[in-house]
Amino acid sequence: MPDIVGTRSDATRLALLGGAPVGAPERPAFPRITDRARRRVDAALADGAMPEVANRLVGLSNAHPAIGEAEAAIAAWHGVDRCLTTSTGEASLHACLIGLEITGGAEVITTPYTYGCSTSPILHNDAVPVFVDVDPVTGLLDPAAVEAAIGPRTEAILVTHIYGQPADMTALRAIADRHGLALVEDGSQAHGARHRGTRVGAFGDAAGFSCMGGKLLATTEAGYMVTRRDDVYWKTVISCQHAGNAEVPGRAAEAGFPSDLNPFVDSLIYSYRINVLSAILLTEQLAKLDEENANRTRNRDALVGMLADVPSISAPVYPDDDEPVYHIVSLNFEPEHAGISKATYLKALAAEGAPVFSYVETPLHRLERLRPQTRAPRVMWTDRITRAGIDYSALELPGCDHKVERSIEMSWNWIDDDPAAMRRLADCFEKVDAQLPALREHEQRHGHGALSAG
Numbered sequence: 207m208p209d210i211v212g213t214r215s216d217a218t219r220l221a222l223l224g225g226a227p228v229g230a231p232e233r234p235a236f237p238r239i240t241d242r243a244r245r246r247v248d249a250a251l252a253d254g255a256m257p258e259v260a261n262r263l264v265g266l267s268n269a270h271p272a273i274g275e276a277e278a279a280i281a282a283w284h285g286v287d288r289c290l291t292t293s294t295g296e297a298s299l300h301a302c303l304i305g306l307e308i309t310g311g312a313e314v315i316t317t318p319y320t321y322g323c324s325t326s327p328i329l330h331n332d333a334v335p336v337f338v339d340v341d342p343v344t345g346l347l348d349p350a351a352v353e354a355a356i357g358p359r360t361e362a363i364l365v366t367h368i369y370g371q372p373a374d375m376t377a378l379r380a381i382a383d384r385h386g387l388a389l390v391e392d393g394s395q396a397h398g399a400r401h402r403g404t405r406v407g408a409f410g411d412a413a414g415f416s417c418m419g420g421k422l423l424a425t426t427e428a429g430y431m432v433t434r435r436d437d438v439y440w441k442t443v444i445s446c447q448h449a450g451n452a453e454v455p456g457r458a459a460e461a462g463f464p465s466d467l468n469p470f471v472d473s474l475i476y477s478y479r480i481n482v483l484s485a486i487l488l489t490e491q492l493a494k495l496d497e498e499n500a501n502r503t504r505n506r507d508a509l510v511g512m513l514a515d516v517p518s519i520s521a522p523v524y525p526d527d528d529e530p531v532y533h534i535v536s537l538n539f540e541p542e543h544a545g546i547s548k549a550t551y552l553k554a555l556a557a558e559g560a561p562v563f564s565y566v567e568t569p570l571h572r573l574e575r576l577r578p579q580t581r582a583p584r585v586m587w588t589d590r591i592t593r594a595g596i597d598y599s600a601l602e603l604p605g606c607d608h609k610v611e612r613s614i615e616m617s618w619n620w621i622d623d624d625p626a627a628m629r630r631l632a633d634c635f636e637k638v639d640a641q642l643p644a645l646r647e648h649e650q651r652h653g654h655g656a657l658s659a660g
């Protein structure tokens with residue numbers, strides 16, 4: 207009898223406070239590479255493979271069958287004319303800005319609530335990021351804040367579809383058009399997200415996507431730029447891709463290359479080309495992306511439904527005609543209800559087995575390396591930021607602060623429909639929510655820092 211009582215109380219007591227955890231749901235291995243993809247990679251590595259190309263592992267343009275196939279498939283899937291595969295997502299975004307000639311101190315209005323690689327391409331192209339506020343619930347760029355920040359040096363808007371949530375591309379496209387600005391999308395976390403029925407990537411003058419191993423469209427390392435604009439594509443390729451040689455054709459040999467760019471085809475380039483094996487993986491992974499995305503959505507919606515009666519957490523609600531894809535699921539902690547810090551809440555959830563974390567701990571405008579008097583090692587953008595006289599740390603961005611204070615994330619590689627795993631995750635949240643008084647008492651006695659998830 208005492209054993210049974212002991213077991214029950216142990217199960218309701220929070221794991222953080224010494225009880226038994228709910229337990230982590232099993233996560234599928236990710237990325238899932240099909241047998242067919244493995245066979246194709248193997249075949250590409252085999253001696254004698256691809257006799258139609260001079261060197262099967264050197265792909266400098268879409269003349270290589272694996273690269274041509276991947277770029278055609280991606281362009282068709284996005285409904286755009288052009289795709290240029292790249293070595294990484296960061297390279298793809300840099301490629302966008304190069305093709306659009308956004309440089310020489312041009313200002314780019316952008317979001318501070320993102321991964322730094324949304325902004326580093328701006329810095330690497332000798333342009334100046336102008337951070338503006340985001341929606342406090344989704345963390346997405348606020349179009350009104352964008353429009354208010356437009357000044358005489360503004361040349362572009364760079365928007366990130368953070369966590370797979372589509373930004374308001376109708377409003378941003380209209381603002382860009384009204385003011386004659388370029389619009390660049392960072393879709394690195396959002397392959398397949400739709401705004402009003404159209405996949406992100408097709409709204410911008412150019413868009414960059416990451417395909418590193420953790421992304422929705424996961425390879426080993428890769429990225430791609432998509433654009434409807436031929437001029438952007440060709441200007442990008444002369445600066446970001448190998449020109450080719452007599453044996454292996456480069457991009458300047460592609461049909462349609464504009465002859466006025468011929469004098470500028472040389473080797474003063476960023477080596478941003480994709481590797482052939484990643485190009486094969488891109489095609490193969492894309493073939494099953496829609497199905498995986500649908501399962502991610504099904505799982506996310508199931509979890510959010512189960513959490514409807516858990517008042518310490520809420521989920522963003524999206525417009526009916528937007529379809530996020532869930533690279534990461536972002537929820538919002540409700541401190542007014544919980545009466546404890548987000549740090550303690552996260553620790554309690556993690557101790558139960560929920561794989562939670564806070565994705566943006568420091569928004570970009572607060573980063574030490576962007577301070578005017580930073581003693582950080584000098585890089586190519588240090589002087590540009592100093593000369594521009596910008597002190598980002600003085601920015602007041604309340605929407606961003608609100609999101610950072612509340613946001614709780616989970617990587618969402620639940621690519622199979624998995625109601626049992628969702629139930630387990632919901633159990634973690636429900637248990638912590640039911641035991642908030644114990645956490646409040648514990649915080650009062652020990653402070654926020656005294657708890658450890660051990």
Ligand SMILES: Cc1ncc(COP(=O)(O)O)c(C=O)c1O
Binds near residue numbers: 297320323417428
């Ligand atoms: C929003 C965002 N932008 C850009 C990147 C850069 O991609 P990569 O790591 O492939 O360069 C990433 C991911 O790493 C990202 O999450």
